[in-house]
Amino acid sequence: MKKARQEIVDWMQELYEGNEKALAYFFKLHSKSLAYFTTRMLEDKAEADDIVSKCFLKVWQKHKDFKTEQNIKAFLYISCRNACLDYLASLKVRTAAQENYIKYLLGGEETILYDVVQTEVLDMVNKEIEELPDKMKIVFKMLYIEGKSTAEIAEELGLSIQTVRNQKTKAVALIKNSLLKKGVSNALQLAFLFFITK
Structure with missing residues (x-):
């Protein structure tokens, strides 16, 4: 840092x-x-x-x-x-x-500030996604970027629904821990959680 x-x-x-x-x-x-x-x-x-x-x-x-x-x-x-x-x-x-x-x-400035924060969070999250192990990265992108359901991903990748859920949980934990280690504020971590639950 x-x-x-x-x-x-x-x-x-x-x-x-x-x-x-x-x-x-x-x-x-x-x-x-x-x-x-x-x-x-x-x-x-x-x-x-x-x-x-x-x-x-x-x-x-x-x-x-x-x-x-x-x-x-x-x-x-x-x-x-x-x-x-x-x-x-x-x-x-x-x-x-x-x-x-x-x-x-x-x-006004509040709206522009919100957009700037959202942009910064997405930029950080994208960098963290690229650091995930390959299978986890594919699952995460399909879920949150392509908007596919757990069942669709399981079928497409030939995995069980539980495996897809496990990959998702591990990916979210890895990204959160990495953001924490980099000193990302609680507010930005909350923004990340909002991003993945939308």
Whole structure:
């Protein structure tokens, strides 16, 4: 944990000094979460990716203004949110979901904070899923990402329903323990539990 923190501090210094590799580092760190965040609002992945790229360009243009990685993250989320709002406002025809997102985005900082937290939790959970043993990972993804039932998974993988349940229970326990070891707060662990019970 301390080593990871020091690495971020070092990259912050590199960014301040104008090292392009530092921008690539922060892009790798945050672009996936931001792409999820913007795609949900726009229902247009290409446009969402374009907005994320433009917001990172703004980070580069202001690279001397950021004191901490949290400053960069906040700037990126707020910039992406504003760019999404501008894009949605410019559309002649909007879907019902896009109309709802305009109201949502105009709703204030609490709504944006909720979305940021949800995005961060999903990003962390996705990283933890990739660390699971192969069979467990397949079962977990089928349950929570593909939305299949225990019976469907058992049939598809040629396993008993009890084996699927056992794999699910072990996967949830492993992810929870890993989040705990990484110092993830109780609030984020609760968000994870909400994610897996939805």
